[in-house]
Amino acid sequence: MYGRIVVKIGSSSLTSEEGGLSRDKVRFYAGELAELKRSGRQVLLVTSGAIAAGFRPIGYPSRPKLVHEKQAAAAVGQALLMQAYQEAFAAHGLAAAQILLTRPDFSNRVRAQHAMRTIEELLKHGVVPIINENDTVATDELKFSENDTLSALVANLVKADGLYILTDIEGLYTADPRKDPDAKRIGQIDFISEDLYRIAGGAGSAVGTGGMRSKIEAARIAMGGGVATFIGRVTEPGDLAQAAGGSGRGTYFTTSLHTLSSKKQWIGFLSIPQGRIIVDEGAERALLHGGKSLLPAGVAGAEGDFHPGDVVEVVGADGSTLGRGVTNYASWQLIAAAGLPSEEAIRRVDVHRVEVIHRDEWVTTHVLKEAEIHE
Ligand SMILES: Nc1ncnc2c1ncn2[C@@H]1O[C@H](COP(=O)(O)OP(=O)(O)O)[C@@H](O)[C@H]1O
Numbered sequence: 001m002y003g004r005i006v007v008k009i010g011s012s013s014l015t016s017e018e019g020g021l022s023r024d025k026v027r028f029y030a031g032e033l034a035e036l037k038r039s040g041r042q043v044l045l046v047t048s049g050a051i052a053a054g055f056r057p058i059g060y061p062s063r064p065k066l067v068h069e070k071q072a073a074a075a076v077g078q079a080l081l082m083q084a085y086q087e088a089f090a091a092h093g094l095a096a097a098q099i100l101l102t103r104p105d106f107s108n109r110v111r112a113q114h115a116m117r118t119i120e121e122l123l124k125h126g127v128v129p130i131i132n133e134n135d136t137v138a139t140d141e142l143k144f145s146e147n148d149t150l151s152a153l154v155a156n157l158v159k160a161d162g163l164y165i166l167t168d169i170e171g172l173y174t175a176d177p178r179k180d181p182d183a184k185r186i187g188q189i190d191f192i193s194e195d196l197y198r199i200a201g202g203a204g205s206a207v208g209t210g211g212m213r214s215k216i217e218a219a220r221i222a223m224g225g226g227v228a229t230f231i232g233r234v235t236e237p238g239d240l241a242q243a244a245g246g247s248g249r250g251t252y253f254t255t256s257l258h259t260l261s262s263k264k265q266w267i268g269f270l271s272i273p274q275g276r277i278i279v280d281e282g283a284e285r286a287l288l289h290g291g292k293s294l295l296p297a298g299v300a301g302a303e304g305d306f307h308p309g310d311v312v313e314v315v316g317a318d319g320s321t322l323g324r325g326v327t328n329y330a331s332w333q334l335i336a337a338a339g340l341p342s343e344e345a346i347r348r349v350d351v352h353r354v355e356v357i358h359r360d361e362w363v364t365t366h367v368l369k370e371a372e373i374h375e
């Protein structure tokens with residue numbers, strides 16, 4: 001039972017009733033991870049808890065809500081969080097390393113490569129990499145805000161065999177069990193549809209930020225990268241090993257055979273789009289269901305200042321996001337060529353390819369409805 005696994009522990013699993021960091025819980029999870037390591041696995045931890053650990057020492061009466069207050073609390077708390085983990089892992093003879101990342105660290109290939117090499121080196125030496133968002137420098141537009149997405153990007157980056165998102169609930173239910181007592185747990189999910197997002201509500205606790213929605217999104221990103229994902233609860237010794245063995249208390253998301261190439265993973269989930277292209281209904285169908293490239297005839301408009309080679313977001317006539325791709329047109333060229341038949345478009349503007357986005361450089365991020373998946 002070897003392999004590389006990423007474990008994400010959410011704020012709701014690490015805090016005491018008053019919202020502060022629980023050192024007992026840190027010790028418990030370190031023990032669970034140490035057990036997995038002893039079974040021969042490589043383990044990476046993505047952990048929240050910096051704000052929880054820091055808000056009291058800085059002098060806030062409760063968990064702050066304003067961005068600059070959260071950033072200040074995280075700056076105090078991250079050091080305390082690491083101290084707690086380092087002590088807890090040391091009790092098992094393990095060294096731990098701190099890695100703080102932001103979204104641009106994934107979108108920039110050179111930075112991502114450096115992060116990956118550092119992680120590989122740490123794993124080679126048996127160190128447990130402990131990852132959190134670098135809250136101090138994360139800007140509003142590019143912030144993860146919850147750590148679910150971060151954990152999926154880390155799992156894809158290190159080509160993990162599994163992602164384990166630990167939370168305060170035993171997986172995904174047919175409705176938020178805090179609100180609906182008849183809600184039933186879903187044991188296994190093979191594809192993610194829009195219907196699934198509909199049953200997922202926001203955060204259930206005062207400290208959690210993402211709720212089930214962001215966990216499903218994380219599972220979708222991980223599945224795209226070929227990483228099987230578990231969302232569930234780990235409270236007793238041995239629970240994590242049981243989850244890793246396939247019989248945990250939670251929901252398992254399987255991976256499809258059609259995982260995206262690393263280029264498409266980058267386009268779909270890691271890149272930062274430089275603008276938007278609005279397409280008509282015909283082009284929307286061609287992109288979502290026809291496996292076709294986007295031609296100038298289907299373009300209704302363009303927003304932002306982008307250049308050939310940039311990644312752009314594509315939206316439908318109703319404003320919903322369809323996906324992302326690499327544009328062969330600059331924004332000004334596309335405005336001039338929008339709606340034109342291909343021959344006329346290339347007479348008007350000087351582009352090296354007639355397709356606005358070639359199908360090989362397109363990734364659908366729009367979540368399909370259950371019925372559309374079986375179409
Ligand atoms: N359909 C659902 N199934 C399970 N939990 C749900 C669902 N909808 C909303 N939730 C809520 O999501 C919460 C977990 O998310 P969150 O509080 O953000 O945790 P974390 O801090 O671990 O990221 C649960 O406690 C639950 O109340």
Ligand SMILES: N[C@@H](CCC(=O)OP(=O)(O)O)C(=O)O
Pocket residue numbers: 009010011012047048049050051052074132133135145146147148207208209210211
């Ligand atoms: N990065 C911050 C906040 C992250 C957070 O709360 O995320 P989550 O546990 O996924 O709801 C922290 O360490 O406190």
